[in-house]
Amino acid sequence: MGVTILQQFPIENRTGPATIELLTKRISALGAVQQGHFLVDCETYSSVANLGPPRTVHVLHNSEQPASCFSILDTGTKTIPLAADGLFDLLMLKMNYFYQAKKQTKAESKGPRFEIGDFCVKLGTVTVSQNFKGILVEVEYRPCVVPGMCWELIREFMQGVLGSSVQSNPPPYLATRMQENYTPIDTIHQYLEHFTMFRKSPGMRT
Amino acid sequence: MAYSVNISVEAPIENQIQEITYDGQEIYQSPLTVSESLAKYAQKIDFSKTADIVEPKKEPGDIPDDKSDTDSKDSIQSSLWPWDTVRNKLHSALQEVCVLADVLAIAKEKRYMVLDPVPQEPVETKSIVQIYARKKALAGAASVLLTGVERLKTSQNEVVRNKTDFHFELLRLRQNWRLKKASNSIIGDLSYRTAGSKFTQTGMFEVTKAEDDDKTNSPPNSPSASGSTPKNSSALRVTVPSELQGVAYIEVLCQKDQEDLCSANINLLGSGPPTSNPDVHWQQKLEAAQNVLFCKELFNQLAKEAVQLQAPIPHMVVGNQIMATVLPGIQLIIGLCHSTTGDKKPPVPAPSKSDHDHVLEHSLHQLLREVHHKNTHHPFPHPSTGPLGPSKKRYLAGPMAADRYELLEMTKSETLLEQIIKQAQHFFMRMRTEYVLDTIAKEVKDPLITSHWNTLNSPTQSCVKINISTHGYDAVFRTPLVIHVGEKSLKCICRVGKVMHMSYEPQELRDLIFCHINQHQILAVQALAKTMGWQFLANSSHLGLGSVEPLGNASSCMLASPNGDRLIAVRCEPQAGVQVSVAHSPRSDFFPSRLVTERKWEHLGGQFRDVRLEKMEGRNFLHKMELLMASLTSNS
Numbered sequence: 001m002g003v004t005i006l007q008q009f010p011i012e013n014r015t016g017p018a019t020i021e022l023l024t025k026r027i028s029a030l031g032a033v034q035q036g037h038f039l040v041d042c043e044t045y046s047s048v049a050n051l052g053p054p055r056t057v058h059v060l061h062n063s064e065q066p067a068s069c070f071s072i073l074d075t076g077t078k079t080i081p082l083a084a085d086g087l088f089d090l091l092m093l094k095m096n097y098f099y100q101a102k103k104q105t106k107a108e109s110k111g112p113r114f115e116i117g118d119f120c121v122k123l124g125t126v127t128v129s130q131n132f133k134g135i136l137v138e139v140e141y142r143p144c145v146v147p148g149m150c151w152e153l154i155r156e157f158m159q160g161v162l163g164s165s166v167q168s169n170p171p172p173y174l175a176t177r178m179q180e181n182y183t184p185i186d187t188i189h190q191y192l193e194h195f196t197m198f199r200k201s202p203g204m205r206t
Numbered sequence: 207m208a209y210s211v212n213i214s215v216e217a218p219i220e221n222q223i224q225e226i227t228y229d230g231q232e233i234y235q236s237p238l239t240v241s242e243s244l245a246k247y248a249q250k251i252d253f254s255k256t257a258d259i260v261e262p263k264k265e266p267g268d269i270p271d272d273k274s275d276t277d278s279k280d281s282i283q284s285s286l287w288p289w290d291t292v293r294n295k296l297h298s299a300l301q302e303v304c305v306l307a308d309v310l311a312i313a314k315e316k317r318y319m320v321l322d323p324v325p326q327e328p329v330e331t332k333s334i335v336q337i338y339a340r341k342k343a344l345a346g347a348a349s350v351l352l353t354g355v356e357r358l359k360t361s362q363n364e365v366v367r368n369k370t371d372f373h374f375e376l377l378r379l380r381q382n383w384r385l386k387k388a389s390n391s392i393i394g395d396l397s398y399r400t401a402g403s404k405f406t407q408t409g410m411f412e413v414t415k416a417e418d419d420d421k422t423n424s425p426p427n428s429p430s431a432s433g434s435t436p437k438n439s440s441a442l443r444v445t446v447p448s449e450l451q452g453v454a455y456i457e458v459l460c461q462k463d464q465e466d467l468c469s470a471n472i473n474l475l476g477s478g479p480p481t482s483n484p485d486v487h488w489q490q491k492l493e494a495a496q497n498v499l500f501c502k503e504l505f506n507q508l509a510k511e512a513v514q515l516q517a518p519i520p521h522m523v524v525g526n527q528i529m530a531t532v533l534p535g536i537q538l539i540i541g542l543c544h545s546t547t548g549d550k551k552p553p554v555p556a557p558s559k560s561d562h563d564h565v566l567e568h569s570l571h572q573l574l575r576e577v578h579h580k581n582t583h584h585p586f587p588h589p590s591t592g593p594l595g596p597s598k599k600r601y602l603a604g605p606m607a608a609d610r611y612e613l614l615e616m617t618k619s620e621t622l623l624e625q626i627i628k629q630a631q632h633f634f635m636r637m638r639t640e641y642v643l644d645t646i647a648k649e650v651k652d653p654l655i656t657s658h659w660n661t662l663n664s665p666t667q668s669c670v671k672i673n674i675s676t677h678g679y680d681a682v683f684r685t686p687l688v689i690h691v692g693e694k695s696l697k698c699i700c701r702v703g704k705v706m707h708m709s710y711e712p713q714e715l716r717d718l719i720f721c722h723i724n725q726h727q728i729l730a731v732q733a734l735a736k737t738m739g740w741q742f743l744a745n746s747s748h749l750g751l752g753s754v755e756p757l758g759n760a761s762s763c764m765l766a767s768p769n770g771d772r773l774i775a776v777r778c779e780p781q782a783g784v785q786v787s788v789a790h791s792p793r794s795d796f797f798p799s800r801l802v803t804e805r806k807w808e809h810l811g812g813q814f815r816d817v818r819l820e821k822m823e824g825r826n827f828l829h830k831m832e833l834l835m836a837s838l839t840s841n842s
Contacts, residue, residue, distance in 0.1 A: 001609055063610075064609050064610060065607045065608060065609050065610070066610055066613060067600075067603040067604045067608060067613055068603070068604045068605070068606075068607045068608070069604065070607070083604070083605050083606070083607045084604060084605055085601075085604030085605060086604055087604075183607070184607035184609070185607065
């Protein structure tokens, strides 16, 4: 477990698979070894009308933490994260009367997973309800858990692989938590932010 | 009789001491005069005694007045005169007698006074109280009788108990073993299933009533034991399945080139000689059967694991034997010995008992029990709807967001065979380390090598602390080492904190210790030189000069005397030992040669000459060096 930075990669005028192939070539050239695939998915539930002010629950799974089920409750004023056992999914089914799944919003990011030294790189193809939306690259630096201490290193690595699309500042979610211990729920937060952006965008984001 | 001796008893001449003055003089009380002593004795007379006897005859009415008068007079006048009380008592007695005489005289006339017997009032007795009293008395008597009955009953019961009673025996059997009734027969279960065992073999036994003809048969069977048969014969008979009959034990042997190194016999019944006599009491019979079951389960488990395990040198399972390679050349053999018929056969070869390793025996026991325990005891708390089985760590994996590596780690578990092999490996590693250290300590006398084994260790890890020091100089310098003995490797933490990893080969440890002895000598000389005021010029722990050493490098150091006119060079080699050379500066002898022509070059230090250390005085190397330095210093 280390610090993870999520980065969107512009596809310009390529197709999704072509972009993945391009990145795969680049990272393989650096000596990375593919270690299977990964999948992060997100389902959103919204509260029914008679439950008071509207609330949203995002349920996410990350294949990196296969035994866990993450959820983020968005009450409008604050967000409450929760890491739970896999049985949480079944609980959500039971709560069908209060929280109903939004139609056509299932978002997921999946693709190959590479390991290169202390880094773990995941090239994800994002789809929202089966429609291709873009490319998300996840870079994890495993030996460190404090983002502030390894951001520079990760940025350098990312700039080497992804080029100029990488910002020199940390993502806004992490910028406020640079000196805190990084936890898996922070990864989930980043994914949710990107998924929300992808959902809002009408077609393919460039 | 004939000799009558006059014994005169008289009061001591000394009078009572009244006071002792400060100068030690004693002031005696003056003896009493005749009149005084008479008064003293008269006061001792108790007149009230006689007065009591007289009293009942008097009329109750008039006496108290008189008495109170005289008493009050007494109290006033008693202090005035010593005879006062006597007089008062006599006076009151006279008065009473006078009154009595008067009363008698009046009564005699019968004109004014008649004496009538006064009828005494009968004591009223209430019937209810009487009944209660009787009841109480009867209850007391009854309780005495009842306790007697109770005692008789218990003694009677004991007589019955000593007799063989099927139902009573069954009750006792039921207290210790699981029984159930199936149609007409009683079936018992001696398996470890309730304790968490998952062994498939059933441990069923049948309980039947012993027939009388068995009893009649048994005395001729063993006439010598006829005295004990009435005790043993019970009305109950248990029948265990044939595969659980007999005696079983698990034999653990460690072999090196067909030579037994140690062995252990695992047996639930402890060290007592197992018997397969059919006439033994059901309790022993069931225990023996349970032991057979236990051994079978243990062996079954081990055999299963031996087949499944992927070892570099595959484990062999042949018949009732498992062979596993612990270390190269050393094999662990676990065998199941089960004899069903042989009560005449000599059971265990005696010599192997001497190498009985209780630790190994205990470990195997513990390991299987632990498996049983884990099967029944699930970690708390677990939700009633959740699955049973996963560890507590696995339960927390979800909420703690464990990643795939952690989850993978959780799935790994050690089998019994792996654990016992590890313990055996550690056992050999410990033995080898002990042997190496002991032999080195015996071989090397000059620096002393002491090793302390930690008393607290685990079955697979122990730790030894080694101190290299020189006798008499342990305050000057010492080299501590710590060696962690693992399963297949050794970890040595050296003096400067450097960590060395070694394999199971004892030669590696031996070489390491020799290197450290060598290092100790050269460092100790330097420390000694410091205390002697000698200067320390140069030091090299890995000298490139000289012949090549088979192990390690030679080390050397150069020392100069306080005023710099003498030099000592020490060279230490792990194999060849220590060489010491001495040089003078300025050189004591100067011969001009073609190269060195002038005398001014003599300050360049002379040639080194070897010191023959073995000819020197001194207990050990450091002592010799101290003497050498001392002699070279004093010369200048």
